Amino acid sequence: MIDFAFVVDIVVLALLLVTAVAIARMKDLFAIVMLSGIYGLLSAAFFVSLDAVDVAFTEAAVGAGISPLLFLSVLKLxxxxxxxxxxxxxxxxxxxxxxxxxxxxxxxxxxAFGDPDSPASSHVAVRYLEESGREIDIPNVVTSVLASYRGYDTFGEAVVIFTAAVGVLSLLGLLSGPREGGESPVRMGDHLVLRLVSEMLIPLILLFALYVQFHGEYGPGGGFQAGVIFAAAIILHSMLFGLQPAQRVARPPVLRALAALGVLVYGSVGVVSMLSGGTFLDYSVLSEDPVSGQHLGIIVIELGVGVTVASTMILIFFAFTSRSDAAHPETSR
Amino acid sequence: MILDLYNYWVVIALMMVGFYSVIVRGNLIKKLIGLNIFQTSVFIFYISVGKVDGGTAPILVDGVTLYSNPLPHVLILTAIVVGIATLALALALVVRIKDAYGTVEEEEIREIDEQ
Amino acid sequence: MMGAQQVLQWVVLLPAMAIPLLLLARHYPNIREGVSLLASITLFALVTMLYRDFTAGGSAEAVWIAIMPGLEISFRVDALGVLFALVASFLWIVTTLYAIGYMRAHAEDNQTRFYVFFAVSIASVMAIAFSANLFTLFIFYEMLTLATYPLVTHAGTAKARAGGRTYLTILVGTSIVFFLPAIIATYAISGSLTFTPGGVFAADTSPVLLGALLVLFIFGIGKAAIMPFHRWLPAAMVAPTPVSSLLHAVAVVKAGVFSVIKVGALIFGLDTLAGLWSTDLLLYLCAFTVIVASLVAMRQDNLKARLAYSTVSQLSYMTAGVLLATSTGLLGSSMHIAMHALGKITLFFCAGAILVAAHKSDISQMRGLGRQMPFTMMAFFVGSLSIIGLPPTGGTWSKWYLITGSLEADQLALVIVLMLSSLLNIAYLLPIPLRAFFPGEAHPVEGPVGIREAPLPSLIAIGITSLMCLLLFLFPQRLYDLASAVGG
Amino acid sequence: MVHLPVLQVVIPLMAAPALLLLNRPWQSWLLTCLVTITAFAISVSLLGTVYSTGTISYELGGWEPPWGIEYRIDLLSAYVLLIVSGVAALVAVASRQGLDADVATDKQPTLYVLYCLCLAGLLGIVATGDLFNVFVFLEISSLSTYALIAMGPHRRALWASYQYLVVGTIGATFLLIGIGFIYSLTGTLNMQDIAARLPLVDADRTVHTAFAFIVVGVCLKLALFPLHFWLPNAYTYAPSIVTAFLAATSTKVAVYLLIRLHYSIFGANFALDVLPLNLLFLILGLAGVFAASLVAVQQPNVKRLFAYSSIAQIGYMIVGLGLGTVIGLQATLLHLFNHALMKGALFLAIAGVVYRVGGSDLAHFAGLGRLMPWTMAAIVIGGLSLIGVPLTVGFISKWYLVLGAIEAGLWPVAGLVLIASVLALFYVWRIVEVAYFESPTALTESAREAPLGMLLATWVLVGANIYFGIDTELTRQTSELAAQHLMGGQP
Structure with missing residues (x-):
């Protein structure tokens, strides 16, 4: 009997390989970037077939969304x-x-691949699957592990994102507020269809971001994905209507402060739990009932991650695009 | 035996395509795309380790007992974030290098530096 | 009255304590030189006190710090240390006197730096002399190298820097590449670095290993200038003459020989030494150095260079004396430390005096100089005799014991080498004063008539050292007593 | 007090966003100083605690290991924490003026943010007992390092930073692959747990591959010859203050990581039967020492010269590892500490020169012996320490390294180690000659002594070079106990 999942695996893997080789061989960077987006999408598909829905969600947002976007804005320069x-x-x-x-x-x-008795699946992971329901009481085990059992790694992850924000700012500078001078050349916002669609779409995306933010406990999603989606909405807006209107909504100095605040919020949860008699990031002490303490902690730190990620992504995108706006159009062949 | 591991081998091939692009390409952006592929392939490797035959996504549902291993997923979520952070920083560097040197080709930069 | 232990500590500290005073007085040359002179006289007085205490049977010790277990900086008074310290501290007085005349007459720059590093060097020498273990010795041995470096390069010219580079490379190089591993190996094998009569190694230590260790030690103590590691000594001659006189005829090179004696007698022990495979080989290398250095010396027209090669040759006498592994050889070596020091410093003083007064540094220009500088040239004559080992100078005795030691050890070849080298000494030293007084008819007196003797302080210094050469011929007893107590 | 292990890392970590909000040069500096000094105080206290009560374990999130992440401070970690935070505090003090030469005032607040992040990352690597957590904090420190290097005044800083980024990311990815293998075999990420479970695993080929990838990944970060090519540019073109910080801490942490992974996870005797790792370490270490020293001798730029010297010094540490004995390991640990002191002092002094003269080419040092006597004296003493002259820390390192080699019967290694020290003499002396024997040129004649703050920090390190060269109690005892512990003996 041929397993359906097995066929999907083989097909996706083959496609991944073809894409990778094509990327390695091509010289047109624009096409390569597009292919790398496809590569991200394919790997996201593969993650789904491997039951890693959270990862698939994230990889789709990053590999097929943010990173091609960043590449393209740099290619322009x-x-x-x-x-x-x-x-x-x-x-x-x-x-x-x-x-x-x-x-x-x-x-x-x-x-062997998929072996349920492999050490990886039979040692530490068992507890997460069997006990997290009782200890943390949220259905998405990935979120439990991410935000609580290994919450400190996630704190580190938020700091990594923050570091990247600071690094990019130190390299490219922070554009504070709308600049002097006229509006940049023709924008896609002038297209009626695009404008109408986007005006409907952007609020929807923002809403979806909020959903992902607060629904991470139940289904795939969480602070990071929500942050990326939120950022996507703003980025879409700025692509359609130009940088200045977007920056009037999301002012860079505010974004910078938010990026820092997100990390601080996360860290503060740790500090509060220390002050309440637990160890760093021990949410159980945050409330009288350990489980509701866990819930509280996870909600707050996910919020911290979301804020940092969203503001960082927007900041980074602004930093790149404000450069390419400043450059002459001719330079970007 | 071979079928048990084929997944890994394809993933290794992917990694190596990316790795090769990093080392051999002279264009700074192309290098980064190679790096990206290299990293993404390592992610696939990790997730493959967490796969459990017959299991479902690790979201607790009544009546299901076999789940895939959630730990690699968590690790890779973190690694993806690290990857995009590195990429953002690297691209910012490339932008500055283009400003300072007028090129993003490794050879040309080396030539300029040697002058 | 201080106890001998305190005196021992002051001997090391005193020259170092003079440094801040020297720096404070940097704008007042008279006070600065006064401080130098006072420090040197006090130091000599202190060393004399240690000598008295030692001859009275005392054995002062002082431990400073332990850097690691078994590695401590500590000091101890013993015969060889007293002998070396007496010579060095006495000659510091004389050299300071000489330097005052010389440096002023030469109008050298950076005189404060000169006196400061001179004091550091003497402090290091004192610490070497009284070091109670190999580790302490090594530390101050290195410090001496570094402290003399600014003195060697004092002139600051390209030539001085090149000389300084050679100086530093060979001395630091040998000590790091050979001396240090030898010390560490000694520590690893025996667990002790303390100077012990009879040596530190257990009787069952592999002789092959010990033989190799001896080679490392002898090459590692680069200051003893065994060929092929002798190049630093001629290179150091770019230094001002007082430096060459005290440091490169006395303190630094004697620190080398001193270390060789210490290692031979108190780390290996003469008995162990006698049985090693490498002892004879190294002895022949010494003999080779003696002869070749003498031959090279003959070809040098620059007086200081000739004296430098003469020193290389004489140093190997002393190293050879140790390697004979007999008590008489050791006695000869130890005595020669003092005798050679006095003789050679006299010669360098004279060379400096000639440079200052007549601005001549080449031997070929010195014919007939005896008329203008009779006193200097007479002193030169006395110094030469002492180096050669002829009566009525002190050098006679040390050479005598070296030859006796060779005979006792059945090293006839070395006896011949010593004889031959004496002849070579005569050939390259004596003609200088002789031609100065008897230039011969073919060479009428040249040069400006205005040449007179060197400045008075320098002359006094020359007088003292040459007189000492003569006195030690007549009264060698105390020196003999000290030197014969060296083996422990 | 229970929270000290996590506070050690979290204080600088949380200070970073706070600094970004603050965003004022002077105040940022003050806060950075406070934070780093606090971190140092914590590390001192941690070392004391470890001495009195043994290894400390701290459960982050309240989950016991291996399910949660554990901070685990043993003697080795406490020792490295002490070095890193100590140097960080001194460099922070010196950075007030030291940055002015290289970094525009309006960018300085950002630099302090990155500085704290980098420090937190390095401390986190050392403190953690969780393998994946190592990766996360490695990336925090790496990303901030790339950005810090890129802040250098010359455009080459950008290129250096990019090169380092690519190499560093490859290294980190190799590490990640290795961690993945280990995880697939043991099902755990806690180091202790791995060490307990790994011997039970019957999968030699996978374990060895994991080991190889981890070692290569870490060696890329620690610039082990021949994987060192990114380091000279990075150190040369980074702002001088940053160079001082990185040279004294970053590679040290990488060496720590190598030791930790090798000995605490795989065990002292692992891999010796299949991979001739010790021999490889000896060869690469010595090759690195010689190749880098020989290149250093020819460098016209002093920062670059000492960058190559750092590669050589890393070689010494690797040689110590390669000896495979307690004394060898102890020598490595001692040199880890001592080299941080030397390079910290040297690069801070150079930062002083850059501040006053505006560059670090040899020509910028002409006549400085007279014009900047204290700064140059610091370079001379630091240089002597590098050569290994007695009464400096360099001597102690060399003593143990040679003792270890002799004890292992490897006389040629002992000889080569010492011959290489003479090369150090050559390159140090090139600077001494220029500074003390050449007259000031138009470039240097207006130079004055470095500002007090920088001088103070430099001389604290110089003092430490001498102090720990004489009173070796702390370093010797700690390194000895840690080495015995790692090699499997009872501490």
């Missing part, structure tokens, strides 16, 4: 074609083959 220069091709090939072979050797002693 740097030019579309690479000159195709290669360096140490032989050396690289040898290195890659050796590394690959080492990895293949490494897999030989690994537990």
């Amino acid at each position: 740097t030019g579309r074609y690479e000159n195709g220069s290669h360096s140490h091709a032989i050396f690289a090939l040898v290195l890659v083959v050796v590394t690959g072979l080492a990895l293949v050797v490494g897999t030989l002693d690994m537990p």
